[in-house]
Amino acid sequence: MVSIKLVSTKKELKQFIDFPHDLYASNPNYVPELYMSQYEILDKKSAPFFLHSEADYFLAERDGKIVGRIAAIKNNNYIEYTSNEIGHFGFFDVINDSEVANALLDKAKSWIAERGLSQMAGPYNLSTNESCGTLIEGYDLPPTIMMTFNEPYLNDLLIAYGFETDMTLLSYIVYTKDMPEKLSRMSGLLKDRLESKGITIRKANLKDFKNEVDKLYRVYNKAWEKNWGFVPMTEEEFKHSAKDMKLIVDPDFLLIAEAKGEPIAFSLSLPDLNVAQKHIKRGRLLPFGIFKLLYYKRKIDRVRVITLGVVEEYRKLGIDAYFYAKAFEESKNKNLLYGEASWILESNEMMNKALININANVYKKHRLYKKAI
Structure with a gap:
C-alpha cells in the first residue's frame, strides 16, 4: 500500500x-x-x-x-x-x-x-x-x-x-571542433554593425558586481516579459540567484549590450559545474566533497549558455547572434569540448534560427505538461 x-x-x-x-x-x-x-x-x-x-x-x-x-x-x-x-x-x-x-x-x-x-x-x-x-x-x-x-x-x-x-524545450550543442571558420569573422562583422548603430558590448565588471546585477535585473524582466511561461523575478529572487552564480561566473562569458549608456541585453554562460558535482557523493560538500569539487572543477570541458535576452525594441539587430557566436568562440579559445545553449522554446523561431546558423544541433529535449483538474 x-x-x-x-x-x-x-x-x-x-x-x-x-x-x-x-x-x-x-x-x-x-x-x-x-x-x-x-x-x-x-x-x-x-x-x-x-x-x-x-x-x-x-x-x-x-x-x-x-x-x-x-x-x-x-x-x-x-x-x-x-x-x-x-x-x-x-x-x-x-x-x-x-x-x-x-x-x-x-x-x-x-x-x-x-x-x-x-x-x-x-x-x-x-x-x-x-x-x-x-x-x-x-x-x-x-x-x-x-x-x-x-x-x-x-x-x-x-x-x-x-x-x-x-x-x-530544446537544448542545442556545438562542438568546438565543428565550429565554422566564419564564426570569428561573423562575430567581428556583427560587432562592427552594432557599434555603427550606437550599441556597445562589453564584459561584465565583477569588481563592481552589485551595480552590474542592478543593471542586469532591469534588462531581465523587460527582455523576457512576452516569452511563453515567463514569470517576472522579484528583485530579491534575482539578487539571490546572482549571489550564487558569482562564485562560478567567468567574465568572458557574461556579456552586456548597452545603448545610450543603458543596458539593453545580456548573455550569461556558466562553466558546467556538473562535471565536478558528478563526483560528489549525495551532493555533500562536507567533509570531503569540497576537495573533490575543487579538483574536478579543473577538468570542466563544457559551458552552458544559460540566459540570453534582448529588450524588444533592440531585437532583430543581430545582438543574439553575436552573443551566441562570442560564447562559442570563447569556448574554443579556452579549449572546451563543447557548448550547450538551453533551454530554448520550441516556438522561439528567432533564437532557434540564430543557433542553427552557427552549426548548433538539438541534442536534448525537455517537456512541460498540463492537465485540467
Whole structure:
C-alpha cells in the first residue's frame, strides 16, 4: 500500500532532497544536486520565492521505504502576471510504478484544487526561473548545470495520468571542433554593425558586481516579459540567484549590450559545474566533497549558455547572434569540448534560427505538461 505524507520536519526535507540519489544510483549519467543549494531553494523560511507564493512537499512511502516525491505549488506571481488559474507541480521523481506516481499526482492535484485553481502544469522546480521540464530525448549524456534529469519512464507515467504537452524545450550543442571558420569573422562583422548603430558590448565588471546585477535585473524582466511561461523575478529572487552564480561566473562569458549608456541585453554562460558535482557523493560538500569539487572543477570541458535576452525594441539587430557566436568562440579559445545553449522554446523561431546558423544541433529535449483538474 502506498502512503503519502506531508514534509513537515528537517529530517523529512532531507529525505525529500536525497531521494533522487537513491532512485538514480545505478544510472551513470545522473549528477547529484548540491544539498546546500537544494535546501536553499526549498527552505520556506529563507527562499525568496516564499515571500509571494506557497508550496508543500510530499513523500510517497511503501513498506517503510520512500518511493517517490512531489511538490505542489501555487505561484501567485505567475497567476497575477498571466491571469491563468494554474497550479504547478515539481520535484517529481518516482519509481517506475503507476500506483505510486498516481498517488503523488493525486495529492498534488487535490492540493491545487483546494486553492481554487482549475489546471495543473509542470514540472517546475519552482518556476521557469529555476530548472523545469522532464527529459524526453538525449539520455546518452549527463545533464549540464541547472538542467533536470530523469529516466524515460517518467514521461510515460505523466501521459498515462492524462497530461498533455504544454511546451517543448530544446537544448542545442556545438562542438568546438565543428565550429565554422566564419564564426570569428561573423562575430567581428556583427560587432562592427552594432557599434555603427550606437550599441556597445562589453564584459561584465565583477569588481563592481552589485551595480552590474542592478543593471542586469532591469534588462531581465523587460527582455523576457512576452516569452511563453515567463514569470517576472522579484528583485530579491534575482539578487539571490546572482549571489550564487558569482562564485562560478567567468567574465568572458557574461556579456552586456548597452545603448545610450543603458543596458539593453545580456548573455550569461556558466562553466558546467556538473562535471565536478558528478563526483560528489549525495551532493555533500562536507567533509570531503569540497576537495573533490575543487579538483574536478579543473577538468570542466563544457559551458552552458544559460540566459540570453534582448529588450524588444533592440531585437532583430543581430545582438543574439553575436552573443551566441562570442560564447562559442570563447569556448574554443579556452579549449572546451563543447557548448550547450538551453533551454530554448520550441516556438522561439528567432533564437532557434540564430543557433542553427552557427552549426548548433538539438541534442536534448525537455517537456512541460498540463492537465485540467
